[in-house]
């Protein structure tokens with residue numbers, strides 16, 4: 427899994443066209459979204475993650491929480507982003523992983539939004555520009571560790 431983490435004044439998106447034949451079903455309300463004072467996390471779920479999705483969810487949540495604490499962000503935007511890797515996981519696995527990350531971050535008390543999966547989206551992002559405002563993380567399941 428590849429993550430790009432941007433500490434931002436805001437992130438807003440608007441759904442445009444389908445980018446998959448069967449994108450995630452969404453309500454009219456989900457066609458637009460915005461969070462202010464947010465840690466935006468752009469995530470590419472990778473093929474290697476299919477070996478142990480639960481493990482990479484746990485590691486991703488730990489990394490995201492670590493950065494959120496460092497930048498003192500209480501809001502997190504989980505953003506599916508297929509452009510950080512050339513070895514993408516299948517969409518059904520990727521969506522489940524992203525939903526689990528959203529769920530676990532909410533359980534930890536963060537205000538979380540997740541951008542819709544399987545669409546082209548217009549977005550605006552205002553990066554804060556401080557030294558920890560732009561970070562990336564790579565997460566892989568342990569080699570050969572049986573579940």
Ligand SMILES: Nc1ncnc2c1ncn2[C@@H]1O[C@H](CO)[C@@H](NC(=O)[C@@H](N)CO)[C@H]1O
Pocket residue numbers: 445446469470471472506507508509514515516517520542543544545546547
């Ligand atoms: N392995 C994966 N990891 C993360 N996102 C993934 C994915 N496989 C499919 N998607 C979603 O489907 C759209 C088309 O690839 C993706 N759309 C995007 O990445 C938008 N920024 C438009 O390009 C994304 O919503």
